[in-house]
Amino acid sequence: MTTFDKVYAAVRLIPRGSVATYGQIAAAIGNKRLARVVGYALHVNPEPGVIPCHRVVKRDGEVSSAFAFGGANRQAELLKAEGVGFLDDSHVDMKHYCVRALPLILEE
């Protein structure tokens, strides 16, 4: 199991209607410093329909401007469709919709 695979596994665990930060994904993998790698992993291999990349946001709750699977605006729409509240067009209401606890990926 590569680091990227762990990232994908963690992202898939994000409950519908909630979002997680790159840091939380990284923490779920075992190293919160991997936040950067998390973003890169999704960037290079965002398996369409399998990995809900749209549920991954920055620690502020702001969606990444580099979102490229349909536009950052598209990401906001998908989240809203799942019931995720927004503070504004690009900021998710973290204190209410950010996943509380993400399972730790123990795979290697």
Place this chain on the structure above:
DNA sequence: AACCTGACTCGCC
């Protein structure tokens, strides 16, 4: 094969 960079985050000044 080594170096640079990239959807980030945290710590120190």
Place this chain on the structure above:
DNA sequence: AGGCGAGCCAGGT
């Protein structure tokens, strides 16, 4: 309190 640098992994040049 805000800005800058370091750390992590993988892929491309």
